Amino acid sequence: MTRYQHLACLLSDRIEQGLYRSGERLPSVRTLSLEHGVSISTVQQAYHLLEEKQLIVPQPRSGYFVATRKATPPMPAITRPAQRPVEITQWESVLELLSSRINNDVLQLGSGMPDLTQPTLKPLWKIQSRMAQKQDIDQLNYDSLLGVAALREQVARLTIDSGCQLTADDIVITTGCHEALSISIRAICQAGDIIAVESPTFHGTMQTLRGFGIRAIEIPTDSVTGISLEALELAFEQWPIKAVVVVPNCNNPLGFIMPESRKRALVTLAQRFDAAIIEDDVYGELAWEYPRPVTLKSLDHDGRVLLCSSFSKTLAPGLRVGWVAPGRYRDRVLHMKYISTGSTATQPQHAVAEFIRLGHYLPHLRRMRQVYQRNYETFSCWVRHYFPCGICVSRPQGSFLMWIELPEAFDAVRLNTELRELNMQVAVGSLFSASGKYRNCLRLNYGLPMNEHTEQAIAQLGAAVERAMLACSHEFVHTSSLIT
Numbered sequence: 001m002t003r004y005q006h007l008a009c010l011l012s013d014r015i016e017q018g019l020y021r022s023g024e025r026l027p028s029v030r031t032l033s034l035e036h037g038v039s040i041s042t043v044q045q046a047y048h049l050l051e052e053k054q055l056i057v058p059q060p061r062s063g064y065f066v067a068t069r070k071a072t073p074p075m076p077a078i079t080r081p082a083q084r085p086v087e088i089t090q091w092e093s094v095l096e097l098l099s100s101r102i103n104n105d106v107l108q109l110g111s112g113m114p115d116l117t118q119p120t121l122k123p124l125w126k127i128q129s130r131m132a133q134k135q136d137i138d139q140l141n142y143d144s145l146l147g148v149a150a151l152r153e154q155v156a157r158l159t160i161d162s163g164c165q166l167t168a169d170d171i172v173i174t175t176g177c178h179e180a181l182s183i184s185i186r187a188i189c190q191a192g193d194i195i196a197v198e199s200p201t202f203h204g205t206m207q208t209l210r211g212f213g214i215r216a217i218e219i220p221t222d223s224v225t226g227i228s229l230e231a232l233e234l235a236f237e238q239w240p241i242k243a244v245v246v247v248p249n250c251n252n253p254l255g256f257i258m259p260e261s262r263k264r265a266l267v268t269l270a271q272r273f274d275a276a277i278i279e280d281d282v283y284g285e286l287a288w289e290y291p292r293p294v295t296l297k298s299l300d301h302d303g304r305v306l307l308c309s310s311f312s313k314t315l316a317p318g319l320r321v322g323w324v325a326p327g328r329y330r331d332r333v334l335h336m337k338y339i340s341t342g343s344t345a346t347q348p349q350h351a352v353a354e355f356i357r358l359g360h361y362l363p364h365l366r367r368m369r370q371v372y373q374r375n376y377e378t379f380s381c382w383v384r385h386y387f388p389c390g391i392c393v394s395r396p397q398g399s400f401l402m403w404i405e406l407p408e409a410f411d412a413v414r415l416n417t418e419l420r421e422l423n424m425q426v427a428v429g430s431l432f433s434a435s436g437k438y439r440n441c442l443r444l445n446y447g448l449p450m451n452e453h454t455e456q457a458i459a460q461l462g463a464a465v466e467r468a469m470l471a472c473s474h475e476f477v478h479t480s481s482l483i484t
């Protein structure tokens, strides 16, 4: 962090804590320069940064003032899904979301795509072109069913940061985290079985369960502490649950990091009911806290946690390189891997292994965490500024996804139809529920460049949300007067 960024951070903390109140005049540039022993231009740069984030406003010849802001929206309360196993719906809506992601004219506010424009990704292009020039026949051939050994070694090393002690032999390379999840689910369950999931949860997991004829029981989930262990325990007592699928680090879509004590309690609970845990850690390396949060896998002593992840969110989803550390289910997972794709594409595995070996991965991760955290600060200011009151907004602890909850009667599916005309789309909340709950919620991606164009889009989105909120409150008044 540079000096001016550090100063800006300090000032924004003071504003956040209410030490400088809304509308209050801030110290002059000269005063701050003397107080912090930095140059005048450092203070000016810090003020400029805060102005960009709309935390302060300049007034000609009077200095800088704390922007008058709406209050920070509250966080979503713990969810309350129906706590019984259900058949999964929503495939058509997922398909619609997937179809719009290849349309470059549409602003993908709802996608789960990372920022692929950063310079720290450039070495990956170079590595790929060097590999192509070498014309190494092995890279056009099948590799082991487990995956390329050099990559498995690098992955095992990376997992040390999350508290794991794995070797290359403990890892199976997969075609993205998607395949890691699907072969894990298939290794454990059969049609008719029940799996517990967080609610809301990633739609890819849910559609995989649907495809295999597995029912989901949605467990209440808190936007700060994660899956409710109390509700999960009750569910275990009532239903023969084979496994729990969770995203405990930088959850998609709620953004929380489960506290370590709750992670431990979750592993203990699974042991008590002899259930497997499928842990999706695809965003774990993008946590803003340092060191990165531990995985459930690192707390697992009897091999019941299947740790699934990929380089899709940290590097690029098009590589389709993921992995699973399947613990005691290794043989079944290998069989499912074989019948799923035989083996993973060889060339991208070598490219990723080389990217890590040459020392490019960790600096890239550091940069991406900073980019997303800075984006989040700007983006949440815009949401606060342009969205109407009466919303709840998640406070992600990493990665690039934000969850917004609107009043109960709001219809995000209808909003998305209107947004088509504005050439933008959001991910509607119902995609993240087995039974189509959360129609009043949206998931947004702040991995986009935070420029004027994006700000305009958020302004348009905020206005569309406000119109839709007004329309639904009118409809509500109208239908209630018809009923009485």
Ligand SMILES: Cc1ncc(COP(=O)(O)O)c(C=O)c1O
Residues within 6 Å of the ligand: 112, 175, 176, 177, 178, 179, 202, 204, 247, 252, 280, 282, 309, 310, 311, 312, 313, 317, 321, 322
């Ligand atoms: C929580 C979660 N798990 C898994 C995936 C799929 O990852 P991959 O692209 O590596 O298959 C995603 C992608 O959006 C995700 O959000």
